[in-house]
Amino acid sequence: MTLAKNDLTVRPIAGPEELGLFSRLPYVLNDELADDLAQGRRRPEWMWVALRGGRLLARAAWWSRTGERDPLFLDVLDLDDSAADPDLLDVAEHLVRAATAKVVPAGSRPPEYNRFVPADWRDHPAATRAVEDRMAVLERTGARLLVERLRLEWRPGTPVPAPGGRLAFRRVRDAEEIVTLMTAVLDGTLDAHSRADLAAMTPREAALTHYEGELALYTSPRDWWRIATLPGGDPVGFVVPARNSYHPVIAYIGVLPAHRGKGCVDDLLAEGTRILAAHDSPRIRAATDLGNVPMARAFERAGYVNFERTVTMTWP
Numbered sequence: 195m196t197l198a199k200n201d202l203t204v205r206p207i208a209g210p211e212e213l214g215l216f217s218r219l220p221y222v223l224n225d226e227l228a229d230d231l232a233q234g235r236r237r238p239e240w241m242w243v244a245l246r247g248g249r250l251l252a253r254a255a256w257w258s259r260t261g262e263r264d265p266l267f268l269d270v271l272d273l274d275d276s277a278a279d280p281d282l283l284d285v286a287e288h289l290v291r292a293a294t295a296k297v298v299p300a301g302s303r304p305p306e307y308n309r310f311v312p313a314d315w316r317d318h319p320a321a322t323r324a325v326e327d328r329m330a331v332l333e334r335t336g337a338r339l340l341v342e343r344l345r346l347e348w349r350p351g352t353p354v355p356a357p358g359g360r361l362a363f364r365r366v367r368d369a370e371e372i373v374t375l376m377t378a379v380l381d382g383t384l385d386a387h388s389r390a391d392l393a394a395m396t397p398r399e400a401a402l403t404h405y406e407g408e409l410a411l412y413t414s415p416r417d418w419w420r421i422a423t424l425p426g427g428d429p430v431g432f433v434v435p436a437r438n439s440y441h442p443v444i445a446y447i448g449v450l451p452a453h454r455g456k457g458c459v460d461d462l463l464a465e466g467t468r469i470l471a472a473h474d475s476p477r478i479r480a481a482t483d484l485g486n487v488p489m490a491r492a493f494e495r496a497g498y499v500n501f502e503r504t505v506t507m508t509w510p
Contacts, residue, residue: 202285203245204292209238216241218250219272222310222502226440227255234260235439241270242293244285251277252286254293256305259411259439264299268307271328275320286331294335307332307507310345313500325505337507341386341483344490345502348467348478352497355464361430363465366419369405375421375432376401379448384486390508409445412436418469422462430458433466442470444480447489459492467496 207216210231217224230236235257244252252273256265273286298304309328315321329339357363366372380388380397391400414437422430431449435442444466449458470478480498482489494500 201246202288204289205243206239206293207241207243215250216243216253219253219274221270221272223270230257233439240265240297242289244289246279249277250274251279251282252289254289256297264302265297265305267305269309271307271309271331273327275324283327283331287334290331290335304509306340307337309505310502311505313502315503329505329507332507337509340390340506340508343481343483343504343506344500345504346480346482346493346498347501348496348498350471350476354467354471357465358461361422361458361461362425363420363422365417366421366432369410371421372409372419372432373401373405375429375450376405376448378450379431381451384483384489386483386485409434412438412445420465420469422458422465431462433462435466435469441477441479442473442475444478459489460495463492463496
């Protein structure tokens with residue numbers, strides 16, 4: 195790495211008063227930063243800048259749920275794409291390494307990197323370069339691409355199919371029931387995160403980790419969660435409509451292996467969408483892996499629009 199450090203300042207921001215400085219580089223999350231700081235989802239010491247002569251060349255920031263001690267995601271990494279500095283990628287690499295050493299507990303695996311990118315980013319040279327430059331910086335530090343995901347959105351006015359009647363829906367009885375179903379649907383999963391979990395733990399452990407690390411933490415009503423059954427009561431799958439810190443979401447949807455390929459996912463998705471739409475949701479968000487074609491097509495049939503994608507990278 196060739197880098198002139200004598201004129202480069204790399205540091206965390208002093209506090210909310212420096213959000214103007216931090217936000218000089220454009221990104222879709224900029225409008226959320228102030229509230230994230232106020233709610234404890236971000237901390238000034240997790241938000242770093244690289245400055246040269248008063249110019250913001252690069253920035254990085256981590257996110258976590260309110261009350262968590264350590265960051266969960268690196269979700270901001272930006273470069274001044276208009277800068278002519280020949281060592282711009284070196285600056286960004288130095289920033290990431292310096293910030294990670296202070297933000298991530300010693301000996302811990304760095305949190306995964308998530309970047310929202312345009313849905314058609316490969317069709318536009320400027321967008322392609324921006325995405326690839328950020329990925330290249332992280333690859334220098336040992337990160338590798340895990341998955342690219344579709345970000346999806348249902349908007350008011352989009353028709354929601356009426357219940358078809360072939361499946362019945364009921365509320366989830368307890369945590370054990372949903373974890374058992376989550377364990378079952380991992381058989382043959384196309385989800386990259388789940389497949390990575392299964393490489394390191396049993397299906398039951400993976401399901402429990404997912405439940406405790408995400409589903410159990412939603413503060414929206416668990417009465418929204420639904421299990422689909424055949425007329426005799428046998429479960430077919432489940433859907434978890436919820437609300438995170440920003441949007442109503444389809445947090446999880448799964449069909450048991452024996453019932454896949456029969457269109458049950460359409461009924462489950464419609465049920466989850468109906469529940470959230472009934473609460474005057476301004477939008478409903480969801481996501482699925484680019485490679486999970488059956489799920490992506492189900493969202494498309496349900497009227498969800500692919501408005502962005504997410505690039506996810508992880509460290510070994």
